[in-house]
Amino acid sequence: MKTQWRYSCLPIVVVAAALAASPAFAQAVDTARIDAAGQNDWLTYHGSYKSYHYSPLAQINANNVANLSVAWIHIPGRSTRGLQSMPLVADGVLYYTGSYSRVFALNGATGEVIWSYFPELDEALIARQTHSPYNRGAAIGEGKVFVGTMDGRLIGLDMKTGKVAWDTKLIDSQKLTVGFTGAPLYAKGTVIIGAQGGEWPGRGPIFAVDAATGKKKWEFLTVAGTDEAMKTWGSDSWRTGGGGGWMPGTYDSETNTVLWGTANPAPLYDWSGGDYKTQGARPGDNLYTSSVLGLDIDTGKLKFFHQELPHDAWDFDSAVGEFVMLDRDGQKLVVHPNKSGYIFVYDRSLGLKNVWRITENSNFVKNIDPKTGELIGRRDFKAGKVDEPLCPYISGGVSFNSGSYNPRTGLYYKLGQEWCMTLEVMKTTPVTAPQAQLNIGADFKIAPPPGGEIYGHLDARDPVTGAKKWEVRFPEPPLASVLSTAGNLVFVPDSRGTIHAYDAETGTELWNHSDGTGHQGGIISYSAGGKQYIAVTAGFGGMASDDYAPTFGGVYKSMPRDDGALIVYSLK
Amino acid sequence: MKLHVGKLAALPSAVLGASLICTALVQAQSATPAPDNGFDVEQLFAGTCGFCHSDGGRAASKGPQLMNSPRDDDFIRNRIKNGKSGAMPAFGAAFSDAQIDQIIKYIRSLKPREG
Numbered sequence: 001m002k003t004q005w006r007y008s009c010l011p012i013v014v015v016a017a018a019l020a021a022s023p024a025f026a027q028a029v030d031t032a033r034i035d036a037a038g039q040n041d042w043l044t045y046h047g048s049y050k051s052y053h054y055s056p057l058a059q060i061n062a063n064n065v066a067n068l069s070v071a072w073i074h075i076p077g078r079s080t081r082g083l084q085s086m087p088l089v090a091d092g093v094l095y096y097t098g099s100y101s102r103v104f105a106l107n108g109a110t111g112e113v114i115w116s117y118f119p120e121l122d123e124a125l126i127a128r129q130t131h132s133p134y135n136r137g138a139a140i141g142e143g144k145v146f147v148g149t150m151d152g153r154l155i156g157l158d159m160k161t162g163k164v165a166w167d168t169k170l171i172d173s174q175k176l177t178v179g180f181t182g183a184p185l186y187a188k189g190t191v192i193i194g195a196q197g198g199e200w201p202g203r204g205p206i207f208a209v210d211a212a213t214g215k216k217k218w219e220f221l222t223v224a225g226t227d228e229a230m231k232t233w234g235s236d237s238w239r240t241g242g243g244g245g246w247m248p249g250t251y252d253s254e255t256n257t258v259l260w261g262t263a264n265p266a267p268l269y270d271w272s273g274g275d276y277k278t279q280g281a282r283p284g285d286n287l288y289t290s291s292v293l294g295l296d297i298d299t300g301k302l303k304f305f306h307q308e309l310p311h312d313a314w315d316f317d318s319a320v321g322e323f324v325m326l327d328r329d330g331q332k333l334v335v336h337p338n339k340s341g342y343i344f345v346y347d348r349s350l351g352l353k354n355v356w357r358i359t360e361n362s363n364f365v366k367n368i369d370p371k372t373g374e375l376i377g378r379r380d381f382k383a384g385k386v387d388e389p390l391c392p393y394i395s396g397g398v399s400f401n402s403g404s405y406n407p408r409t410g411l412y413y414k415l416g417q418e419w420c421m422t423l424e425v426m427k428t429t430p431v432t433a434p435q436a437q438l439n440i441g442a443d444f445k446i447a448p449p450p451g452g453e454i455y456g457h458l459d460a461r462d463p464v465t466g467a468k469k470w471e472v473r474f475p476e477p478p479l480a481s482v483l484s485t486a487g488n489l490v491f492v493p494d495s496r497g498t499i500h501a502y503d504a505e506t507g508t509e510l511w512n513h514s515d516g517t518g519h520q521g522g523i524i525s526y527s528a529g530g531k532q533y534i535a536v537t538a539g540f541g542g543m544a545s546d547d548y549a550p551t552f553g554g555v556y557k558s559m560p561r562d563d564g565a566l567i568v569y570s571l572k
Numbered sequence: 573m574k575l576h577v578g579k580l581a582a583l584p585s586a587v588l589g590a591s592l593i594c595t596a597l598v599q600a601q602s603a604t605p606a607p608d609n610g611f612d613v614e615q616l617f618a619g620t621c622g623f624c625h626s627d628g629g630r631a632a633s634k635g636p637q638l639m640n641s642p643r644d645d646d647f648i649r650n651r652i653k654n655g656k657s658g659a660m661p662a663f664g665a666a667f668s669d670a671q672i673d674q675i676i677k678y679i680r681s682l683k684p685r686e687g
Contacts, residue, residue: 080658127655127662130623199623267619422627426618434665438620443628541658546624546634562658 029090029140029159031188035253040527042089045137045183045248046402047524051322053404054484055525059532060571061487065501065511071533071570072111076102082539083564086137086183086481086522090159094526094535096566097135097183100126101149105162108528111568115162122151125173130438131196134542136247136400137183137522139191142211146191148180154193154207156214166214171195176202177436178244182319187251187258188297190217197222197244198263198317199438201430204243204289206260208300218300222262222288226302234283240430240439241282242266243289247400250323252348254332257303258295259350261318261336265289267441268315268394269425271383276311281427281441285310290317292336294350306350306373308338313380314364314390316340320400324412328464335405335463341397341416342368345464356466358416358459359397361449364390381425389447391420395544399479401521405463406484409504412463413490417477419454420447446551454551458482458492460507470507472500476552479544480519483534493519493536495548496555515567518559520545531570539564611671613678621675624660629682635660639682648676 027033029043037048039056047053060068076083076098087096094108100121105114126133132150139146144165145157152171157164170193173179178196185192190208197204204222209215223241224230233241242265249260265286272280287305290312294304308318321337325348333353334346341359346352355370366377379390396417403414423444431437448454456477460469472492480493484504493499495518501511518540525534540548541561548556617628624635631637641648652672655662667675 127657128665130661133658424618424628426615428615428619431619431666437666438623440619440623443618443622443626445626445631446633543634550632 027091028143030142031251031253034141034187040089041091042087042524042526044088044139044185045086046250046322049187049250049253050325051250051402052324052407053322053402053481054406056486057525057527057532058486059527060485060489060525060534062489062503062510064571065487065489067572068501068511068513068534068569069572071568073568074104074106074111074566076104076564076566078102079539079564080562081134081541082518082520082545082561083537083566084134084136084521084542085537087524087535087537087566088138088140089524089526089528090140092528095138095140095145096537097138097147098564099133099135101135101147103138103145103147103157103162105145105159108526108533109531117157117162117164119149119155121149122173126150128435129177129179131181131543132179134181136181139184139186139248141186141191142189144211146184146186146211148182148184148193150179150181152179154180154184154191154209154214156191156211168209168214168216170207170209170216171205175435176200178202182246183248185248185251185258186211188256190297192249192258192260192297194245194247194260194319196246198242198246198315198319199266199268199440200242200436201240201266201432201439202244202436203238203241204245204263206245206295208297220293220295220300220302222291222293223265225288229287232284232287234278237282240266240432241286241289242439244319246319247321250325251297252325255294255348256297258297259323259334260293260295261321262288262291262293263319264312264315264317266430266439267428268439269381269423269441270311270313271425271427271441272313272380273382274380276313276380282311286312290338292318292344292346292350304349306344306346306352308342308344308373309340309375314340315394316364316396320396320398322402324405324463326405326463333464335412337398337403337414339396339398340364341392343414343466354464358414358461358466359392359418361391361418361420361452362397363388383425383427385424386422389420389422389450391449392417393419393421393446394444395419395547399477399544401479401481404482404484404490406490406504408486408488410462411460411469411504413458413460413482413484413504415478415482415492416457416459418449418452418456419477420449421445422447446547458490458502460490460504472502472507472509476548478519480536481522483523483525485525491523491534491536493523493538495519495540495545497538497559499536513569515565517563518545518548518556534569536567537564538567611674613675616675617678627685629679630684638679639684641679645676648679
């Protein structure tokens, strides 16, 4: 009788599982659903608007992770400069992007291709770009998948078919060189995407587009975007100021605000000396570069901001970094890492609450005042050789990829990078015609920290105070994102190509597996058909990882920089 | 029309009424690029090339070391003009042949820094 009951129920279970993994079963992805951060999905780049990069799934856990093995693999092809994107999952369907903004919708349980979309791009333009042709992810919402392109477009695709719903040109990339490599953000009927910028002489726009029609709703210029900001760029330097917002931020539904980090000013290294307010290439604080912004999602109006590095003279922008939304002792907080390795803690209006540092080796400032945010003992160079190496290196104290906050342990798992650089600051002139070119302002070279070697580390810390519970070191800085789960696990895909699982409480390594090439992209967990999966992108190459072969040799010498795969794990 | 940065700066101000040139200069703001005959390759490396060719081309990093490069001039010229997919941008539209020759001359003259 018991057996009979089991058999009779089996078809129902199979049908239910098939339905759950079927796009036909898909429910609308809207702001409320992303806000709620469902159990089985990964609906936006940072997981949910809370930006935890955390999965509440616990089928895979510290007790059984040793049984994790590859469920399926997908090869996107043409992975020039590897794979750098963060997959998304809704209702059992996995969406992800590859280089050249290729988009795939796959059955999350089997890897079967449901649809694919390869946009026709301006290849001649892309051949002239330096930070290209990688893509860091898509957004989903209102039945569409949204992706940016390196030739300055934002495209909306039908989520079920991959057919183009709209294709909106936002930037004159032919002139400005920059395009979109970062993932967009969907919220409240709006798709937000920030342009590349930083070292290019432009004004670094952030755009909002109507999700239904593709029509531009607003544009915010991160360089001198207000009258107040215009006064912080002497000598008309705002015209070539850089800026941008090349990684996705998040949305705070309680305040109807988009939170977004901005890139550095150009040239990266200024020759002002100490009097940066009146001297050098771009006299003044250079608002709103290297800042975090609160923009009204309906109008694009600036509501509040904090400039993490006034007059950034070291290329440590705020475009990197997640916005971790916490409720702590009755306070609603936001934690945001800056590329320098300093971690800023704010209230929800970006009022500063604390600053702490994840890196050991840091000397661009002596400290940042945790109460006022003032840069104490800042190093503002003059033209010429800089005697003491600058720490961290231009690739940052943290990567553009994200850490993970685990609400069960209360710990923030974040990678730090220990490396420095020698440099000679040189006066340069912005080049804007016939096409904008990089404006660095120095000759530089990677260097080990004084008295030590280059390394990276995964830290488990209190996200508000920075108090460290444990640390795991890596011989070369890992560059990929981190995932933690309710199964008491932290996953770190490293640069050599090994994915590691650690006990979230202790840092003890519980499992590892080779993915065959270096990691520098996203990692997520989801459920399809009642089964938990871990999906990670592998594929090396790009602005940080291109340094690894000449710097570290070893496995990096033969590691391809034009290859990649999406690898999905489940329990055996 | 191929607009060279250096040529723009060499134009007398009276000619700047031409709309195309005005556009370029407005965007360039304080850009005061040198004329072709004053093309400053050292500055070019500090502004653009050095992002990948470290220490002014003296050290390998994202791109190869250029000092003492075993590649011949034709190879380097072709690489600057046409780039290499996924590794080096094409600069054929940005620099004239004469400027590329000057870049090659700079590369050939590279010596280790003193001290």
